[in-house]
Amino acid sequence: MQTCSRCNAQSADSAVICPNCGADLRELSATAMSLRRMRQSSRVLTIRLVVPDNACPACQAVEGTYPKETVPTLPVKGCSCPHGCTCFYEPMLSEIYP
Structure with a gap:
């Protein structure tokens, strides 16, 4: 399941457009927004796909662990998990505290 970051509606992994508000889930799902923030952070060295x-x-x-620019997007293409893709991103930080 994907969650829209605009309206918090959930939709299937295969959905590209939020059925509630029409947002593009490739860019505006909660997972996509999280990945964008990780890529923009100078403290994140690499991203682990758990x-x-x-x-x-x-x-x-x-x-595995990927450079920020090459980490695969979620949901994983071809995922056949019964309840949808349950993978998630974990940032690998250069420092824990400022």
């Missing part, structure tokens, strides 16, 4: 143990093969194939 995949649950029970995830589908498509999700397991993308697990």
